[in-house]
Amino acid sequence: MTAAVEIDHLTVQFGLFTAVKDVSLQIRQGEFFSFLGPSGCGKTTILRAISGFQEPTQGTIRIGGQDMNGIGPNQRPTALIFQNLALFPLMTVAENIGYGLRVRGVPKAERDRKVGELLNLIALSDQGNKKIEELSGGQKQRVAIARALAVEPKVLLLDEPLSALDLKLRQHMRNELRAIQRRVGITFIYITHDQGEALTMSDRIAVMNRGKIEQIGNGRDVYEHPQTSFVASFVGENNGFSGTITKVSGDQAEIETSVGRLTGLNKKSLAVGAKATLFVRPELMRFGAQGENNLAGSAADAAYEGMTTHLTMKAPDGSSVVATLTGAPAREFPSEGSAVSFAFSTSDAIILPA
Amino acid sequence: MSSKTVMNVMLAFYMAIFFGFLFGPLIVMGISSFNTSTYPQVYPIEGLTLTWFEKLLNDRDMVYGMKNSLWIGMWVVLLSVPLGLAAAMMMSQIYSKARSFYYVIVVSPVLTPGVIIGISTVVFWRDLTTATNSKFLYDGVFLAVLGQSSFISAYCMLMFMSRLNRFDRAQEEAGLDLGASQTQVFFHILLPFLRPAIFSSAVLAFLSSFENYNTTTFAILADKTLTTVLAGRVRQGTTPAISALAVLIIAVTIVGAIIYELVKRREDRERQARLDAAHAAELRELESIEKATLHA
Amino acid sequence: MLSSTGHPFIFLLPVLAFVIFWVMAKFEPKPVGVTKKSFFERNGTPVAIYLIVAVAFWALFMIVLPQLFMVEMSFRPKLPPVEMGGPKDLYTFENYHYFIYGSTTSSDAINWVHIKAFFLTILASLLVALFNFALCYPLAYYMAQAARPARVRFLLLLLIAPYWVNEILRAFAFRIIFSSGGLINKMLLGAGFVDQPIDFIGNDIALYAGLGYAYMLMMIFSLYNAIETLDHAQIEAARDLGAPWWHIHSFIVIPFAKPGIASGCTLVFMLSAGSLAAPLVLGGPRSLWFTPILYDRFFQAFNWPQGAAYAFILLLACVSFVLLVLRLGRLSLGEIAK
Numbered sequence: 001m002t003a004a005v006e007i008d009h010l011t012v013q014f015g016l017f018t019a020v021k022d023v024s025l026q027i028r029q030g031e032f033f034s035f036l037g038p039s040g041c042g043k044t045t046i047l048r049a050i051s052g053f054q055e056p057t058q059g060t061i062r063i064g065g066q067d068m069n070g071i072g073p074n075q076r077p078t079a080l081i082f083q084n085l086a087l088f089p090l091m092t093v094a095e096n097i098g099y100g101l102r103v104r105g106v107p108k109a110e111r112d113r114k115v116g117e118l119l120n121l122i123a124l125s126d127q128g129n130k131k132i133e134e135l136s137g138g139q140k141q142r143v144a145i146a147r148a149l150a151v152e153p154k155v156l157l158l159d160e161p162l163s164a165l166d167l168k169l170r171q172h173m174r175n176e177l178r179a180i181q182r183r184v185g186i187t188f189i190y191i192t193h194d195q196g197e198a199l200t201m202s203d204r205i206a207v208m209n210r211g212k213i214e215q216i217g218n219g220r221d222v223y224e225h226p227q228t229s230f231v232a233s234f235v236g237e238n239n240g241f242s243g244t245i246t247k248v249s250g251d252q253a254e255i256e257t258s259v260g261r262l263t264g265l266n267k268k269s270l271a272v273g274a275k276a277t278l279f280v281r282p283e284l285m286r287f288g289a290q291g292e293n294n295l296a297g298s299a300a301d302a303a304y305e306g307m308t309t310h311l312t313m314k315a316p317d318g319s320s321v322v323a324t325l326t327g328a329p330a331r332e333f334p335s336e337g338s339a340v341s342f343a344f345s346t347s348d349a350i351i352l353p354a
Numbered sequence: 355m356s357s358k359t360v361m362n363v364m365l366a367f368y369m370a371i372f373f374g375f376l377f378g379p380l381i382v383m384g385i386s387s388f389n390t391s392t393y394p395q396v397y398p399i400e401g402l403t404l405t406w407f408e409k410l411l412n413d414r415d416m417v418y419g420m421k422n423s424l425w426i427g428m429w430v431v432l433l434s435v436p437l438g439l440a441a442a443m444m445m446s447q448i449y450s451k452a453r454s455f456y457y458v459i460v461v462s463p464v465l466t467p468g469v470i471i472g473i474s475t476v477v478f479w480r481d482l483t484t485a486t487n488s489k490f491l492y493d494g495v496f497l498a499v500l501g502q503s504s505f506i507s508a509y510c511m512l513m514f515m516s517r518l519n520r521f522d523r524a525q526e527e528a529g530l531d532l533g534a535s536q537t538q539v540f541f542h543i544l545l546p547f548l549r550p551a552i553f554s555s556a557v558l559a560f561l562s563s564f565e566n567y568n569t570t571t572f573a574i575l576a577d578k579t580l581t582t583v584l585a586g587r588v589r590q591g592t593t594p595a596i597s598a599l600a601v602l603i604i605a606v607t608i609v610g611a612i613i614y615e616l617v618k619r620r621e622d623r624e625r626q627a628r629l630d631a632a633h634a635a636e637l638r639e640l641e642s643i644e645k646a647t648l649h650a
Numbered sequence: 651m652l653s654s655t656g657h658p659f660i661f662l663l664p665v666l667a668f669v670i671f672w673v674m675a676k677f678e679p680k681p682v683g684v685t686k687k688s689f690f691e692r693n694g695t696p697v698a699i700y701l702i703v704a705v706a707f708w709a710l711f712m713i714v715l716p717q718l719f720m721v722e723m724s725f726r727p728k729l730p731p732v733e734m735g736g737p738k739d740l741y742t743f744e745n746y747h748y749f750i751y752g753s754t755t756s757s758d759a760i761n762w763v764h765i766k767a768f769f770l771t772i773l774a775s776l777l778v779a780l781f782n783f784a785l786c787y788p789l790a791y792y793m794a795q796a797a798r799p800a801r802v803r804f805l806l807l808l809l810i811a812p813y814w815v816n817e818i819l820r821a822f823a824f825r826i827i828f829s830s831g832g833l834i835n836k837m838l839l840g841a842g843f844v845d846q847p848i849d850f851i852g853n854d855i856a857l858y859a860g861l862g863y864a865y866m867l868m869m870i871f872s873l874y875n876a877i878e879t880l881d882h883a884q885i886e887a888a889r890d891l892g893a894p895w896w897h898i899h900s901f902i903v904i905p906f907a908k909p910g911i912a913s914g915c916t917l918v919f920m921l922s923a924g925s926l927a928a929p930l931v932l933g934g935p936r937s938l939w940f941t942p943i944l945y946d947r948f949f950q951a952f953n954w955p956q957g958a959a960y961a962f963i964l965l966l967a968c969v970s971f972v973l974l975v976l977r978l979g980r981l982s983l984g985e986i987a988k
Contacts, residue, residue, distance in 0.1 A: 611807075
């Protein structure tokens with residue numbers, strides 16, 4: 001099956017600065033695909049390249065098998081949801097949604113019919129005549145989506161659309177977006193720096209850093225099986241211990257760090273002497289029991305967050321180690337400064353190149 | 355007395371003198387228009403009358419000049435607003451090294467004395483129309499419109515430039531993204547956004563044209579406008595009919611200003627209502643989300 | 651002497667300027683990766699054509715070419731229409747000669763009347779500008795920094811109101827007041843300061859007063875706009891540190907407002923120097939103001955080339971003034987155009 005979007009050795013340079021470095025990937029039809037990364041990593045540039053507002057310095061972009069080189073944004077089968085939504089303030093809700101149809105010369109009756117359908121889809125059936133200024137944040141979001149869907153794009157591109165909303169609304173909109181995508185079946189390409197968003201909404205995620213793709217995979221892959229140190233530390237919280245590999249046996253390895261010798265899974269088959277970092281998720285760190293790896297230090301902080309409690313320990317080399325427990329009462333944590341120890345299993349630790 | 359009170363007293367004194375100087379002559383003129391004496395004077399008041407207003411409206415030259423001024427004003431608006439808009443749009447797109455040169459040229463009419471603009475317009479078109487055998491173009495109204503528009507377009511351009519600066523380019527991109535051509539973006543998205551600037555530059559253009567004298571007096575050739583008739587009358591001799599004209603103009607502008615203020619207030623109220631509605635919608639939205647999560 | 655076939659050549663000048671810039675743009679090294687959409691692509695063809703036609707027509711046919719033609723005419727002799735373009739139509743300095751010497755040929759006498767008028771106009775306009783500055787500065791400062799917003803709006807309205815009245819009428823109002831039977835003379839006679847009414851109009855006092863009055867709005871707006879952007883916290887900080895009010899104004903407000911002061915003074919100067927209505931209405935029979943003299947060259951003497959020469963002299967004076975102000979204040983043109 002032809003991929004919905006194919007990016008082939010895409011490089012985008014601005015003068016001396018390279019925003020996107022030789023990125024290649026394929027996005028499947030009907031997929032909810034996210035680009036996740038810190039600001040400046042190149043995700044916005046890729047989005048603008050796909051939608052036609054940014055010309056690639058090198059490489060090709062194919063949408064539905066067709067090479068997009070030289071095709072302007074108004075002729076591409078894409079629709080973009082801007083970060084500030086860019087709704088037309090002087091037009092009503094219905095006029096906004098129907099704009100794409102209007103410029104394609106769709107006759108008024110047909111246009112009104114389609115706009116009506118979309119208004120129903122976004123549950124704003126009786127709000128067609130309102131001005132944009134009268135809408136709430138969530139309503140504006142939905143209008144932006146309806147406006148994009150009206151032109152029946154092959155790919156819908158979303159540029160951090162939820163970043164301006166407040167927390168509860170944001171979480172609600174995540175579900176809405178996902179539901180709409182499932183109902184309509186269009187390929188969604190979503191960019192964000194919030195990994196919670198990426199994990200809950202996406203079928204697959206591409207983690208980016210400084211113009212390069214670090215890893216592509218679904219939420220589980222990216223969270224539980226990070227392939228690079230960046231992914232391990234960017235997605236979710238993680239404890240990282242840097243050092244040098246001293247022993248390798250099977251799929252495990254031993255690493256000498258500033259807090260002692262630790263063992264973990266060596267999926268990347270690093271050799272002895274290689275510089276590496278061992279990562280253990282805080283929720284896999286155990287407190288109050290012994291294990292295959294033990295860390296001793298002094299109690300630093302116990303942060304109670306309701307569902308979880310984050311216990312922080314200060315290791316002898318000065319670094320902090322965090323263990324996250326669910327449902328455990330904070331009062332069990334010894335007072336600040338007294339001796340504590342954390343433990344973790346070798347199979348819960350991952351060793352990645354430094 | 356504290357230094358603050360001294361300052362306040364001095365300020366009040368200064369304002370009194372300032373606004374006295376500013377309004378004094380006009381009040382004098384206004385009063386003189388109602389005074390029966392044939393020579394415009396404020397003191398003594400020999401009697402109150404409206405005859406001067408009557409004489410004014412029967413002054414055929416004045417009426418003709420007024421009609422001409424309105425006609426020219428209309429054409430100036432029709433010419434200056436599109437020129438100003440084009441120049442403003444061009445400003446952001448012109449080759450950057452040429453930009454300051456371009457700016458000097460288009461702003462220069464504002465800084466050039468009006469008489470010079472009038473003279474140069476006449477000289478140029480006289481030569482051009484003789485050389486190209488189009489003498490019919492060498493006409494007072496035509497030249498007055500061109501002469502006035504040369505600097506009035508610059509005013510319009512400056513107004514458009516400041517409005518354009520506040521245009522959200524993302525809207526242009528949104529239009530393109532939805533499939534509009536650049537031309538469609540211009541007409542559907544940019545022009546509606548510029549509507550306030552179009553309106554205010556049209557008003558400015560009309561008023562500037564109507565009251566212009568320096569340029570018009572050269573460019574109008576043998577024809578007349580209200581200002582040239584007025585200048586002629588004033589040179590011939592002074593009568594209170596002229597004061598009457600001033601009073602009329604002031605009255606018309608006050609009425610215009612009041613209407614404008616009322617319209618603006620109504621627009622502001624409507625806008626506030628819309629923002630309030632949005633706020634209410636936000637609250638309702640948050641409420642319904644809370645309710646949904648409680649039942650979930 | 652050159653024959654004056656300058657017209658086609660004048661048309662070439664702007665074309666040349668355009669070609670130079672176009673070539674420069676073509677050969678400008680482009681930074682890597684930046685896409686340069688062509689002008690026609692960026693605007694769509696119809697709009698692009700509109701932009702080019704409109705700007706070219708305005709810049710060329712309404713601004714540049716008329717000025718060039720006027721300057722060119724100032725170097726031509728006065729000839730009846732039949733003889734124009736003929737053998738007698740040679741480029742000459744005779745019009746400028748007239749300005750200085752009072753005749754196109756002999757250099758015996760100096761044209762004191764016109765020269766005096768010219769310099770008097772320049773000087774008086776300068777003084778008017780300075781007077782307006784001194785008069786308007788306190789109010790502009792008050793409105794920009796000290797007054798509440800509602801009051802500022804009210805004051806603005808109050809300031810704009812007089813200027814809806816035509817400048818001719820405003821000058822006329824001054825004439826009423828300053829005439830021999832007018833208000834001021836009546837007051838002076840009544841209070842016993844003088845025995846006879848003073849001829850304010852004949853000795854130009856009415857004219858200067860009228861000019862001082864005519865362009866106050868320009869000065870106020872320029873100053874107000876400039877002072878308004880000054881962060882009030884700076885003034886408060888200075889006051890906190892114990893600076894007296896004259897110190898604050900001299901060293902903080904005025905340097906900051908330099909562009910506004912420059913633009914206000916420039917505008918008032920040029921409006922005064924080029925003022926026609928006020929001198930015509932308020933000037934006496936022996937008034938020395940340059941612009942009415944210029945007017946006469948056209949409509950009394952019917953000597954257009956001479957009028958063009960005088961106009962060019964006035965233009966040079968204004969341009970020199972602007973450049974002087976820019977240089978003195980170390981400003982750029984963009985800063986003073988409102």
